[in-house]
């Protein structure tokens with residue numbers, strides 16, 4: 001089986017409308033991307049909570065799939081006609097069916113965090129059998145260890161978990177940080193996420209790794225205090241969650257924040273300095289890890 005894929009560069013003001021019209025005309029799928037992705041003019045838009053949801057890139061690209069025998073020119077013309085647009089410039093290519101499982105698996109290799117900590121996909125042999133191997137499959141939740149924001153937190157855990165600590169992983173995604181903390185010797189871990197799918201994935205991943213942790217939605221999270229609180233979310237939620245996260249850290253305990261762009265580091269550090277004595281930020285591929293020690297409440 002094969003499909004025909006058309007790539008259409010278009011004005012962002014009409015991209016959503018044209019994508020909908022393509023589906024009405026008979027396309028099997030459409031996706032809108034930044035037309036300048038991969039260039040130095042790429043625009044990072046993360047869809048952070050609290051940010052406008054209707055913002056698209058300045059230049060958009062629609063990637064759309066049609067059946068193998070479709071008359072692509074005719075269907076694109078019909079969609080443009082419905083949107084009162086002229087015929088755009090586009091290119092078409094044939095996409096052959098692939099072994100998608102094998103292809104996906106080939107893109108995830110074991111990740112070395114340190115000599116003693118590896119993240120290894122379940123289908124892969126552990127490259128360092130004597131190390132701590134956290135087994136994770138890329139699923140529906142964020143957090144395979146390949147992203148710099150996760151890596152920065154894992155490196156911190158690897159360097160600082162001495163044994164017995166209580167840990168809160170706020171925005172747990174796949175549960176990777178809570179599970180890593182336990183495998184490194186933490187005494188207990190709780191993970192919280194606003195996404196019910198993430199909570200389910202975290203529970204599955206904890207089972208897979210033979211560790212016991214509690215994962216829940218924010219409403220079910222008790223008002224407890226922890227030795228370590230990690231939050232790899234994004235700058236905007238971290239701005240809003242400062243007071244709450246600070247309330248979860250014991251006096252003398254540690255906060256570890258990630259998901260912050262390098263240019264947002266000073267602002268976020270100043271916010272958290274209300275409750276924490278902040279350390280020097282650590283950077284990785286344009287992302288920042290902020291850490292601090294909780295001062296006594298006044």
Ligand SMILES: C[S@@+](CC[C@H](N)C(=O)[O-])C[C@H]1O[C@@H](n2cnc3c(N)ncnc32)[C@H](O)[C@@H]1O
Pocket residue numbers: 049141142143144145149150153169170171172173174175176177192193194195198218232233234237259
């Ligand atoms: C970047 S992922 C991090 C996942 C994982 N902790 C890691 O380090 O790879 C951020 C996670 O935070 C969750 N999240 C976003 N805003 C949140 C909020 N206000 N409260 C709790 N979780 C939130 C998202 O659903 C997502 O699973």
